[in-house]
Amino acid sequence: MTEILGFIAAILTTTAFIPQVIKVYKTNHTSDLSLLTFLMFTIGVFCWIIYGLILNSYPLIIANIITFLLACYILVKIFKNIK
Template identity: 50%
Template sequence: METLGYIAGILTTVAFVPQVLQIYKTKSAKDVSLAMFLIFTLGVIMWLVYGIKVNAFPVIAANGVTLVLALVILFFKFKYNNHSLK
């Protein structure tokens, strides 16, 4: 069952890489919803805390990496000054 957790974690985490690369390449995050990403990032933080509390390494690993990717997207959102709430 833990293998399923690792596979799910890898897929849901890797899904953010194309978005990070697209924003970096175009230097634009105007189509990224700031409100959605702030809420999403809070959720990821909560999953990470949960994973730590129940000692679930697949949850910790996936959400740790996802948190980094989400923070990079938020950083780009503010850096490229396209941060209207939509």
């Protein structure tokens, strides 16, 4: 039951991030996004991946790897759009 709850949480929190990625992809507009927030978020997600590996928790590992990749995409776009 614990793993099921973990997978539900992982699916919801990861998919909640997808609309932002789609918007950045379609518009290439990132000026309204905070670089510091996305840096902190991405580092935090990386820490969750490490934590999941330590616990051997697949919901933590899988969801945070996906979220990490999505956040890295947005970070790259933010850096490319800095003027």
